[in-house]
Amino acid sequence: MMREVAIIGIGQTPVDEQWDKSIREIAGEAVLAAMTDATRDRTEGLFVGNMLSGMTSKQENLGALIADWVGLLGVEAIKVEAACGSGAAAVRAAILAVSSGEMDCAIAVGVEKMTEGLPVETTSALASAADADYEADQGLSFVAINALVMRRYLHVYKWKHTDFANFSINAHANAMHNPNARLHETISLEAYNKARMVAAPINLLDASPTGDGAAAVVIVPAELYKYSDKPLVTIAGSASATDTLAVHSRADPLWLSAAERSVKKAYSQAGVTPADINVFELHDAFSIMSALSLEACGFADRGQGPRLALDNEIGPTGKIPITTRGGLKARGHPVGATGVYQIVEVAQQLRGEAGETQVPDARIGMTQNIGGSGATIVTHILKVNR
């Protein structure tokens, strides 16, 4: 019943401190870049992925706001929120709108403006991704929740903190070649081991930086663009699933059951297995999340995620290349925008536009965007025929 859809335009801003721009301006830059890339000046719908605008910019109703700002006055427009998974959730809403036939073009933009609120307001706002009554209200910040998960993981599966180093080292190395990345700085094993503590055992080099930024994609029916001269990136799988917000409510706090549910559905839709995935932009908000995501998606056995990092299998020429443009760790994590950055970056890989960190012959790519500590997980699989 659904028709195949394609991404014909991508756009992004640098992830940075953008003190001089309001949220509409940041979003607008990415939308206009994506429309330019798609050589289109119209759309039928705009889906905005954003988590924090009410709290940090005192601005809701972003759909109408951004539509007007970019010259799309009047189009259908809404904001989609699923904490740090808002970006991919917005892309999924745009995909559904086009694949259903309701629209012939939809734009999804993820945007976040976080810098002004740092450190107190933003930390408090980010805690709203967790369970306000049973986690945040007990004084748990978002990083503290992830620290408890990592501590337990180290205990149960007998890893040492240093075994996670390559997740961060790889991300920083890749970001050196991404002009839009927040951090351009390689890091060493020694620096990782000595980084100052944030919430033990998570140190500064386990944690992704916040930032201001936006990324956008233009979604259309694939059938209309089959004869374009550019490589056509199509959506082969799109699925979303949820888990409890509070980590303590889960049968196994070290297993991302929402990731497993959404990725299984996406694999099935795309007719692929983990072995077919050439590049995987995962949600490395904290290094522990890379391990959990690799396991839930079938790239590593339970408790064995760090092995792929230790064996250097996660670089652009490794067995499963991840965070090829820097990931959340080094490209940066403007929370509601991150899921769209991931999809833009995989599209770059599939088009062969990823420069120094290009994955050779990348034909099938995957993204996984996580809201909360595994509560909302959205997986996309993209393909290209070149």
Place this chain on the structure above:
Amino acid sequence: MMREVAIIGIGQTPVDEQWDKSIREIAGEAVLAAMTDATRDRTEGLFVGNMLSGMTSKQENLGALIADWVGLLGVEAIKVEAACGSGAAAVRAAILAVSSGEMDCAIAVGVEKMTEGLPVETTSALASAADADYEADQGLSFVAINALVMRRYLHVYKWKHTDFANFSINAHANAMHNPNARLHETISLEAYNKARMVAAPINLLDASPTGDGAAAVVIVPAELYKYSDKPLVTIAGSASATDTLAVHSRADPLWLSAAERSVKKAYSQAGVTPADINVFELHDAFSIMSALSLEACGFADRGQGPRLALDNEIGPTGKIPITTRGGLKARGHPVGATGVYQIVEVAQQLRGEAGETQVPDARIGMTQNIGGSGATIVTHILKVNR
């Protein structure tokens, strides 16, 4: 390409001060009531309409939170935000998910918890529906923006403030028979004229009260329920459109162009004209909005909306019955929930379950939910075969 969908379950909580319940509990009551009404215990998706939870409850990621709370652990779930239009936008997302064939059942719930933040926090949070940079930052509260619109309307179209009285009198009279209404109190013309001023010319009886509440609907493919013994309420039209956030940016600040755009599309989808609409739940956040909505939807000429109220044509047996369960004015306006309340109430009318304010032989009903001062407008047309 799209298949017809139906509403087979409706649920709502009273709109009230619900100090003893968290936002998940309020939403859960409505969802479970709707599932009970539908005699279903599962769904494939949950779409939450909400505007303020981050600001007033320090809680985002409501999709996963509420899904878990009502026993739907794991299902796809997101929050949809379009200011006070969030509720209908969430219903529309659920409709698209089912009409596209992506899901065979989706639940939409609108929920808002506003009382705890009153008066300062909630007033500030509501201002995020307006343009933060060019309206709210200048000190304009949301009611102040509407007051400017009403003042200009009185000036341009030569009405007196008292000419709007029947909008509020009718809403209060109808709410007397709605057990879920916030206010159970008839009001007189004298009381309306003498009510204390909020932001001139809007007085207390022009303005809708805030409140805590939730409403929910269960959406399924109509074809599967054609032979149910209950009257089957189907979605005949669903459309959404936007305008500038800032009222001062519009060519005509007294014309809801987003209402016109969305209602024209909905009329066309449903194959109806204004004369076919038996009941219309409009967005009377302020009495001026009733007039503007009636005009944009073709029930009155430009500038002539108050005439329908003066002529007593808006009651349950009038030419165009509006706010038949109390409307925003008296049922109450828990902002992100309001759009779902409207749809639940029209479903009650079409099923013949509206009691003392039943519109005789109601077969086609319409709802219109507005986010911001006309910035995001979502229109639905419902039909029943009885």
